[in-house]
Amino acid sequence: MSAEVTRAPGIESGEARAAPPPALRLVGISKSFGPVQANRDIHLEVEKGTIHGIVGENGAGKSTLMSIIYGYYQADAGEIEVHGRKVEIRSPQDAIAAGIGMVFQHFKLVENFTVLENIVLGVEGGALLGPALRRARRMLVELARDYELAVDPDAVIETLSVGLQQRVEILKALYRHADILILDEPTGVLTPAEADHLFRILRSLRDEGKTIILITHKLREIMEVTDRVSVMRQGEIVATRETAATSPEELAELMVGRKVLLRVEKPPARPGDRVLEVRDLCLRDEKGVERLKNISFDLREGEILAIAGVAGNGQSELLEVLSGIRAARGEVRLGSEPLDVARPDARLAREMGLAHIPEDRQRRGLVMEFHGWENTPFGYHHEPRFDRGWGLMDQKEMKRDAAGKFERFDIRPANPDLEARSFSGGNQQKIVVAREIEHNPDVLIVGQPTRGVDIGAIEFIHRQLIELRDAGCAILLVSVELDEVLSLGDRILVMFDGRIMGERRPEETDERELGLLMAGVDPGAPEAGTATGAEGREG
Amino acid sequence: MRRIPVWADVVLIPLINLLLAVFVSGLVVLYIGESPVKAMRVLLQGSIGSAYAWGYTLYYATNFIFTGLAVAVAFHARLFNIGGEGQAGLGGLGVALVMMAWDWPHWALALPAGIIASALFGAAWAAIPAWLQAKRGSHIVITTIMFNFIASALLVYLLVNHLKLPGSMSPETPPFPPGAHLPTAHEILAWVGVKFPKSPPVNIALLLALLAAFAVWVLIWRSRLGYEIRAFGHSEEAARYGGIAPVRIIMLTMLISGALAGMMAVNAVQGEAERLVLDSVQGAGFVGIAVALMGRSHPVGVILAAILFGMLYQGGVELEFEMPAISREMIVVIQALVILFTGALDNMVRLPVSRLFHRRGRGGGRAGAGGNG
Structure with missing residues (x-):
């Protein structure tokens, strides 16, 4: 673990100027749909080379915020900085150009294409597919070696398990030189073993200097894999904590705004007929x-x-x-x-x-x-x-x-x-x-x-x-x-x-x-x- | 939150659609070198400018109410019944067979008989596509439109080979017995001492149409069957979960739809022609689709839209007569424009209007955009 646990969380930390700028910095992001304020004055800093969790209940505004970062929505107000440089993200293309990749909850893969074809889709770089496919194949081999990201490049997507399809999504982002990877509820469809494997991949990506944002509602995952965590409630970020310094109970309380029982109290069953x-x-x-x-x-x-x-x-x-x-x-x-x-x-x-x-x-x-x-x-x-x-x-x-x-x-x-x-x-x-x-x-x-x-x-x-x-x-x-x-x-x-x-x-x-x-x-x-x-x- | 006020949905948007259609029609009239203002005046004068004009407009409207309701009922189950033409044609056959079967002594007997016969024949013609959809998954749009052609061929065959008077050259049945004659508006209003021209064909079937509209309202929004039809129309998955059998809903909805379309024959065949002629429906089955779309599948909307299309039909006839430069095809173009703007291009107007409402809703009491309507 390389995360510095000593520094205070919080937004306006009076840190020295020499420190590297955060990989991603959101300043005062607001977004509303009609009368509904989905995001309200969001300030968020995600350090380079960390796994940053974002938790919140349904409707807390997590997905909206990520959609803004990835260019699906435009914020009504606020700025986005990537590695200290202000960027205008008007579309997913802009986000990709800024080095941001996203793995959606529902995969966006062409079912009857091979892994390789899916990976080069949209970035073929010419009228002929050959060179792009060769490039992608070379890279797949390297990535598989470095990050336990092995996938058969010639397998057709619909024949792959859900866990492997997700791996293809990650590879797609990496192939597009994503430096900041956003994963939206990535474990919803995985077995615990597959989820563990995913977390190993994420950790090794982080150790290589990539920045990962993990959106989830499962507190167990937050505790297990993230370095820091931000809690959203009703469109606002209500707290950011070092993961090591918090507990599931505290996070749940922050998410809901009151004390909650995580364990269900129940008397023993008395089965009848x-x-x-x-x-x-x-x-x-x-x-x-x-x-x-x-x-x-x-x-x-x-x-x-x-x-x-x-x-x-x-x-x-x-x-x-x-x-x-x-x-x-x-x-x-x-x-x-x-x-x-x-x-x-x-x-x-x-x-x-x-x-x-x-x-x-x-x-x-x-x-x-x-x-x-x-x-x-x-x-x-x-x-x-x-x-x-x-x-x-x-x-x-x-x-x-x-x-x-x-x-x-x-x-x-x-x-x-x-x-x-x-x-x-x-x-x-x-x-x-x-x-x-x-x-x-x-x-x-x-x-x-x-x-x-x-x-x-x-x-x-x-x-x-x-x-x-x-x-x-x-x-x-x-x-x-x-x-x-x-x-x-x-x-x-x-x-x-x-x-x-x-x-x-x-x-x-x-x-x-x-x-x-x-x-x-x-x-x-x-x-x-x-x-x-x-x-x-x-x- | 995405909703707009009801009045905007049922009044404002159709009105804007209509104005757009009128505007583009005006351009077309201008293009052929006629005065759009004059054309408009003739059209309105000819359709609602006199009791006589109203008599024709309402006659056409009666047809369109029946066929419009037929499409609307099916829409609620998300079934697109475009077979109104064939179902109404068969309804006419039912009426003709019953009226010629007996020397009817009085209309009070002949009317219920006509209603039952037309409804049964119309429903029967809808039943086969419905069955194919419910049991085999054959798409109802395809099958109902095919059945329009079959109906048309069947009617030609029957009229030419079996129903026409021997030796007659015209493919139509002999006139119905006098007892089958339905009271016209002229006769009905005379009972209460009101004078109404004798020739317009509007008759007691108009009241039947209004009654049918009320019945459809009760069916869809007050009855258990209507509840199930709407549930099925919104979500077949939910309907299955709720114990609503899709086969039953598809069959019942289409039978009701077909019966409504068939009952148009009470107005057109029994009320007006008093015999069965070739092509007794004259496209009213298709107009019903536009009427249901414009009326947003609500009986009140259907009635209003039916009257509008009645005006276009009747006014169009007058237009053709008064302004020879405007040919029959031109009138079809104008009618088509109304259908285009009210039906197909509905979203073109709906989107900006709902945006306008949102902006106003959010901006508090900020003043609207200004006076250009």
Whole structure:
């Protein structure tokens, strides 16, 4: 570690003039969209050769700030300095010319091009591709050697794993001579092992003198890999700390503006009768790919069964099948009744006492163009209490129902007349949670309940789920956040490639073991343990 | 935050669109060496300048309300039904078959029969594309437009080979029995002692159209089916999640849409022609698309847009008569300009207007740009 821990954080440090200018300096950046002030008078200095974390809740203005640095947006006011020189960044081209590279959360790669073709795309430097491809190939070899950035240059992107695709994005930036590398939520789609590898790459890049800005909402990553960290809240930078001198608790408090509980307090589960029985569930998608392979498990009342796994290993399909959205083969019993998974019927599943908080609230859980009060009965709109006869809906009752839910779940703004899309992510999720929980389901199926939700709302939603469990509901929770799985689950299943890799109890396992299972490696199995197990982190 | 006030959405923007269309039409008229002012005067005089003119304008408007509602209902489920032409044609066939089947004693019996027959035939013609969309994923735009051609061919075949009077040279059915005659505005207003010219074809079907518009409003914004249709139209994924079966919504929406288009025949076939002629729809099915677009798929908007297009149709006929330099094709050009500006180029006006609203919203009470409208 080469970071100087002695110097005070803060913006106007009275340092000597001889010190090298910061790699990136933002002076008074402000940006508003209509009445919303996304960034307010941002001052930020990122030292050369450091990893600088930026944390903040959703909507705190992180993405806007990065978009300004990368030239997607123009700031209303303020200046950007790169290595002490003032620069005008009006487009991503300007940013690249200034030595700034960006790795987006959603990769911007041409799926059916090779790695090499993607890397030279836009900087071919002539009418013929040959020289550029040769240059890029030479450089790839060097980078692979220097930074553990090995990728097959001739592989087609769509055949690569997500972790490797991300590596291509980093290579793309380096090929364009990026000196300052911005990564936006880079670990969201990675297994813990892949994330560790990424961090090693970042550290070696830093040691070579590159400057890295890491945007994330995972405090664990901030603590592990950054040298300094800035916290954003409501469009402002509220604090900058040396990472070694802070703690996750302090950062969380700075992000939210009040004390928060990071660990979920929950009494031990008291499981009762079996209410959901899943046997040999198989699903083949339209392309003939097997998405679910003989999934079997039981779910009892009063327990939370958590399913861990990297996104895209069959969890989404499992949720869709159980909630009656998608057809599959196999047997499912809900209570004492069979649920016909070959003929999915979401309405019937609801009537049988199954509620579903879907993974994607914007595409599924809510109709974004509907008012709040039209969304609160959604899926339950056949119930007699919303019926006014003649096929008409009782709008008064719908509004009364919505007003109650908005109050009990503290949904803000407390105005059910607004369209769903005008609420923040956390409040949108609360609308869905309120709707599904208040029907007192026997079984609740939950997908990524806190994705893109701010810390305050996460706390609230976790508490609601535990209360529901203690009231006797059986909860199936799918999450890619290991923290969430470990803290909420009473039992944990790990899914990989459409299979269940194993079952663990949270008190008897850790992130390392779950991470291996998520990567398809069973650490209990004799031959696999040695190969990958050696790379485990030290705490 | 991106929204603009409702009044701007439903009144201001269509009005600006319309003014732009009028302006460009004026340039076209100027180009062929005629006076745009005179043309405008003739058009307005001919369409709303007298009770007689209104009688024709409202007759056309009635057709457009039906076809406009048909397109609007389908729009709410994000289905683009451009088969109104064929569905209305089949509606006409339904009306003709029922009217010729019996010597109807009174219009009070013939009217409901005509409504049911036209709606059923129109719905049936929409049902096949709907089924193909719901079950097979065949795009409804393609299938409905194909069905327009099939309908047209079918009607020619039936009129020429089966329905026309033996020995007659014109491909049309014999006139319907006198009992099938629907009261015209002249007759209806005479009951309450109001004088109205005898010749305009506007008839009781106008009231039916207004009733249908109200029914569509109730359906879309007050009924459970409408709730499901809108949910499906906004997000099919959400609809599936909410237990709304896409097949059911596609089928029901298209049946309702087809029935509305078919009911146009009550006005045009039973009310005006009183026989089935070749091409009884005369493009009203396509005008319905423009009407629904301009009316923003809202029944009130559809009614207003239908009256506007009724004016263009009726005024256009007068224009052709009064100013021979303005040919029939010129009038089609003017109508097309209105469709272009109100439908296709809507965003051209919408964007600057919403920006203007934002700027004013942000700047507090800062004065507007000035007086050039």
